[in-house]
Amino acid sequence: MKELFNFLFYSGFSLCVLLIVLILKRIHQHFSNKILIGIFFCLLILFLTYSSYYLEYTNLSFFITPIGTIVPLALGPLLFNYIKSIYNSAIDTKKTIKNLIPFFIGFLLFSIPRYFIPNLSSNYQNNIILLSFIIPFLGYGYFIYYLFLSFKLLKTNRKKVKENYSYIKNIDLKWLSIWLYGLIIFVLIDGISGGLLLVYSSLKFVLAFNLLFLTALIWYIGYYGLNQTQVFLLQREFNKEEKILEVPAEEKEKSKVSNSPELKEKLEKLFDTDQVFKKQNLSLRETASLLETTDKKLSYYINTELNTTFYEYVNSYRIQHFKKSISNGTSKNLTLLAIAFDSGFNSKATFNRVFKQQEGITPLQFKKSLEKKSHSI
DSSP, X not given: OHHHHHHHHHHHHHHHHHHHHHHHHTTXXXXXXXXXXXXXXXXXXXXXXXXXXXXXXXXXXXXXXXXXXXXXXXXXXXXXHHHHHHTTOOOOHHHHHHHXXXXXXXXXXXXXXXXXXXXXXXXXXXXXXXXXXXXXXXXXXXXXXXXXXXXXXHHHHHHHHHHHBSOOTTTXXXXXXXXHHHHHHHHHHHHHXXXXXXXXXXXXXXXXXXXXXXXXXXXXHHHHHHHOHHHHXXXXXXXXXXXXXXXXXXXXXXXXXXXXXXXXXXXXXXXXXXXXXGSTTOBHHHHHHHTTSOHHHHHHIIIIISOSOHHHHHHHXXXXXXXXXXXXXXXXXXXXXXXXXXXXXXXXXXXXXXXXXXXXXXXXXXXXXXXXXXXXX
């Protein structure tokens, strides 16, 4: 069993270091990559803290545990600001540093004194021991608070992405949403194991669950990061006109003032006749420009009067074009994927997912159902 956890230790440590090196090579390509380095340093310290304690690496545990105990105080704010930086919300450096003040206080009052505790007075030693019980609870409380803020912000911004883009694979960041869920589960596991250890100090083996789950989270992000670096490490900022920012209330009111019948007619012509949906990276702003209106007016019309998002609206046309191409036989010499690309999709995974969501069956099942009907006639 110890061999297994030694393997987990070395694999998790190596993968963390590899990801940090990967991010360092692209640190100047996107501001979010700079914050991501801080996140992975926090994860590395947290991972080494659990590993060294469970595997009884005494020397490593002595150096890493005082810092690992307060790492959640930094990890939460960094995750929150990472999401903000990705979607180009304004990043206030001073406010970010202010959010990290609890971490700095913990480092000064808890981490540093832990290295010198044998030389401290008995009263100060008692205070450090007391802090050893209080800080983990405060740290994880602070971490949970920022996990909640991060999840809320990510959910809001993912919704805005669907309102502005027809292709969201590289900016949707679904992997980060899954990762946030994973961190929430990790906190629950850690809370249960920590509670058991407080009552039954001999149950050291419960930390194995912490180590296993944390390693799984690192492997997940490692697999995703190494296989899809164009998503994991964004290589550009959004252009100024692409920023996904909150629209002021007065702008929202202005966007409601639109000639709906005229806009409806022009929009339908653009999609039915001009087939603008075939443009794979079509955006709301570009569509609004073709309609000679503003993106805010178009967004309001699609969201409220059509009760859908720009992403869903465009892809519904793409699916209908795909079905029509299959049904009338005009694309019988093409593969399903080629027809999907001709319809405006530029990802097989996105096409299959959207088709299944809208039609309830896979594209292949749809094709076979048509063939079956034609043979029965």
